[in-house]
Structure formats: C-alpha cells, structure tokens
Amino acid sequence: MTRCFTLRTPLNPERRFYRCLKPKIENCGFWRWEDSSPRNSFIEINLLKSKLEVAMLKMENLRESFNAVKIERDNLKKKWRI
Known part of the structure; x- marks a missing residue:
C-alpha cells in the first residue's frame, strides 16, 4: 500500500512522490516520484547503485564473519x- 506525499524542500518544492506506508523497519522500500523525468531517473539509478554497493559490502563482511x-x-x- 502506498501513499502520495508532497515535498516542501528548496531542492524539490511541491514535488510529489509515493512510498510504502509501513513503518521503516517493515516497509518494502517502494518509493517513486510522481513525475519521472530523465534527470530524476539518473539520480534514482545512482542511488540504487550506491545501495547495491553497500549491500555487497555487507554481504562480504557477513561471508568473512561466517x-x-x-x-x-x-x-x-x-x-x-582429544
């Protein structure tokens, strides 16, 4: 289940987005701008790449611990x- 929110920040004034309604520890991670311009897609791709890199580092640390x-x-x- 998602809900539409409106940002009121200097960088994104009155910009709308959707996200999962569940609390942070339970949500599915869904988040999307209402308007999906190429500039925003580029930002989202870079954000996802960063999250992937962090996840891969965590996996490597878990492997080493294991x-x-x-x-x-x-x-x-x-x-x-003996």
Whole structure:
C-alpha cells in the first residue's frame, strides 16, 4: 500500500512522490516520484547503485564473519575430540 506525499524542500518544492506506508523497519522500500523525468531517473539509478554497493559490502563482511565462525567451530571440534 502506498501513499502520495508532497515535498516542501528548496531542492524539490511541491514535488510529489509515493512510498510504502509501513513503518521503516517493515516497509518494502517502494518509493517513486510522481513525475519521472530523465534527470530524476539518473539520480534514482545512482542511488540504487550506491545501495547495491553497500549491500555487497555487507554481504562480504557477513561471508568473512561466517568463515571465521566456521574456523572457530572446526578448532573447537578438534579440541574436544582429544
């Protein structure tokens, strides 16, 4: 479910957009300008690229943490088998 909002900022005065109505921790992330001009599409693409880069870094950190946990698990298994 979405709702239309109107910005009142100097950069986007009276500009309308739609977003998911659920609270931030539960929402689906949907957000879109009512008017979709090429300039705004370019900004949105760059924003999405940035979010993707952040997500990829988080995934790499999680992989490293997971590998560290696996090593620790293997070491504990060896220790307790003695």
